[in-house]
Amino acid sequence: MRVINPCRISLLLAFIGLLTACGDESKHPPERATAASAMPTESALAQVYDTSCKLCHANPASGAPLTGDDLAWRPRIAQGADTLLDHTINGYNGMPPMGLCMQCSEEQFLALISFMSGQQQ
């Protein structure tokens, strides 16, 4: 009877895993790269964005609509600016109240929403 060497099997599985990982890499939509590097032009706004919204809105695993991802933002923009501001201040599902920026003003939230959703103010 032939005994199958378990080391061989795990090697093979690791190899298949590597192949799949490489395949996934090339399928990343371009907006992920955009979300990772996009920054508001105004420096005070860039600073709050960098330490709050960006943690989730540039992270595909968070479930947040990514900065600059038109398709993800379109239905949200359609709700109207008031609803988006309300959801930002009071929270909405996985979106924490104030987006973790406790010192942000309403104007800053509106500017951040415009920036992330691709509607430049």
Ligand code: HEC
């Ligand atoms: C801890 C993670 C996290 C942080 C930090 C965060 N968000 Fe979000 N945000 C989310 C998630 C997740 C959603 C999607 C919620 C849903 O649709 O279920 C979301 C959705 C939103 C929406 C869309 C709400 C809607 O009605 O569709 C807006 C606007 C928004 N975030 C603004 C901001 C702003 C502005 C900041 C920074 C001040 C921020 N977020 C920081 C996780 C985060």
